[in-house]
Amino acid sequence: MSRFDDAAPNTLFKSLEKAEVGEALPATATLLDAAAFNEAGLIPAIAQQHDSGEVLMMAWMNREALEETLRTGQVCYYSRSRQKLWRKGETSGQQQRLKSAALDCDGDTVLIKVDQTGPACHTGRRSCFYIQLDAEQAAVTSEPMIDPKALYGA
Template structure:
């Protein structure tokens, strides 16, 4: 059913409008009620972090324009920056063609990673050397 909904969107022309509530109702939340979210710097395009949202986190993010995720470890909503001050303001949100991933372009205030690095993706694979190189300095927040 969810897949059929998104297949039906494939042939729509550029600029076509679909009700947001209807699209959210057809998103592919997993068995735990979660959907993966990629947060990307709206200016640079750098991928800053990956997290999860439930429907409440998605709706709260849209309502407040502050990135709100679902913390699987704490089993509660988590507003990014609430304790660290490293807030994320939503610039725009997109859904992928299958409705199973959310992309949020954000304005990041301070580092995105809990390590104090600008991005959570700081472990760079050097395939030829068969190594992983750490980039960015660790800073306690």
């Protein structure tokens, strides 16, 4: 039981701004009830390599994907194009093992710290963020680690 359990879902994250480090918080299910999933029932999830801090990718999770990730330790997303759960690495073998998960201060984004096996990007690159921008031009900053045809057999 925490002092935040009686907070209305629409004010829960605001009330957590005053929480002390180590203070008891509401159950995960209560926090997910208050999380800001969009009109499609999705929340953005940023995957970051747990030991290096490298940002690997951004994908979407629905509540089921997030709960499965927390329960199993194997990262699961929601594929908008396929309209179904997508267990990272199920076709490529390039899995993400969960190290930690955190909601941001507004409850509208999830940060997933992972241990990534091989490339995270469908292009075969370690990170999906390989197109660097400046005010004038863009540049590709990394080579594929693995040919995508070898990952997906296409």
